[in-house]
Amino acid sequence: MARIQIITIITSLLFLLYISRLIIKGKLREEYAIVWCVCTVVLVIFSFWRSGLEVMSKLFGVYEAPNLVFTACIFAILIYLLHLSVVASKLHKQNKQMAQDIALLKEKVYNTKKD
Secondary structure, rough: OOHHHHHHHHHHHHHHHHHHHHHHHHOOOOHHHHHHHHHHHHHHHHOOOOOHHHHHHHHHOOOHHHHHHHHHHHHHHHHHHHHHHHHHHHHHHHHHHHHHHHHHHHHHHHHHHHH
């Protein structure tokens, strides 16, 4: 086994432990951790199976294996950014609704104190 394989495997496993620690402490939600865990497991698989990247690139018709890695990463980042945009939009809508509800409640409390 080559030195880079060992380094990659150890780094990936440490990253999985760090993700687990963040979940346990409540700093990372499980729905986001799944993406990180899947990406890390893929890295571990290709660390053990060195020719796997060549096999996958031939399967998808990509001439150079590193191009497949970059294309897959860009695609994954775009999907993740779209997901985060949807979540941010939803939170913005909920925040606006909550602010309006609080304003109505303050108005109601203010009017009851006057009477």
